[in-house]
Amino acid sequence: MVEKLIEVVLGDGQLLVQLADRLRRIETAGLQGFAEKARMLIPKPAIIPFQPSLTPPGAETARLEGHAAWVTSLCLLADGRLVSGSQDNTIRLWDMAMGAETACLEGHTSSVRALCVLPDGRLASGSGDNTIRLWDVGKVVEIVRLELDAPVFAIVAPRPRLFVVGDDLGQLHWLEVLD
Numbered sequence: 001m002v003e004k005l006i007e008v009v010l011g012d013g014q015l016l017v018q019l020a021d022r023l024r025r026i027e028t029a030g031l032q033g034f035a036e037k038a039r040m041l042i043p044k045p046a047i048i049p050f051q052p053s054l055t056p057p058g059a060e061t062a063r064l065e066g067h068a069a070w071v072t073s074l075c076l077l078a079d080g081r082l083v084s085g086s087q088d089n090t091i092r093l094w095d096m097a098m099g100a101e102t103a104c105l106e107g108h109t110s111s112v113r114a115l116c117v118l119p120d121g122r123l124a125s126g127s128g129d130n131t132i133r134l135w136d137v138g139k140v141v142e143i144v145r146l147e148l149d150a151p152v153f154a155i156v157a158p159r160p161r162l163f164v165v166g167d168d169l170g171q172l173h174w175l176e177v178l179d
Helices: 002-009 013-023 029-041
Strands: 071-076 082-086 090-095 100-106 112-117 123-127 131-136 141-147 152-159 162-167 172-176
Touching: 082 112, 082 123, 090 112, 112 162, 123 152, 131 152
Parallel strands: 071 112, 112 152
Antiparallel strands: 071 082, 082 090, 090 100, 112 123, 123 131, 131 141, 152 162, 162 172
16 A cells, blocks of 8 residues: 555656655654655655654744844855844844854845854855955854955855855855965
């Protein structure tokens, strides 16, 4: 019977991914077997939810409150804290285990659109105010800023002291941090 159900679900690859993820958390032996077989049949590569996303109507699994507008960017610090950038022009650091804000970085004059942790632990942020800012998250201070000709939309750090920024004009800027 399990094989027949899997054949039916295989017609929709997304349905199989969602179903396998939700069923693997149920502690019933028959469903565990189905979930494992379903996961093996998912075409690779695949992106599957890490935590269940199907909750009863109105139910929440967690909430971090602090921003006054849309959250536009996220990243994780090496110490496990979550960093969020928002259209309220702020960057907030969160202790996810406690569900509490640990710091608020202010300085951007437009929405924070990109965040990236550099290999040395500092945080780079990009904004609609055409700036890239480097932050010391331990001291909760801005270290330096650079102004570009367009709003910043993406940041990546391919190696220590080097990061690449993408802007609203379609340009990529290779930037080096000098200490």
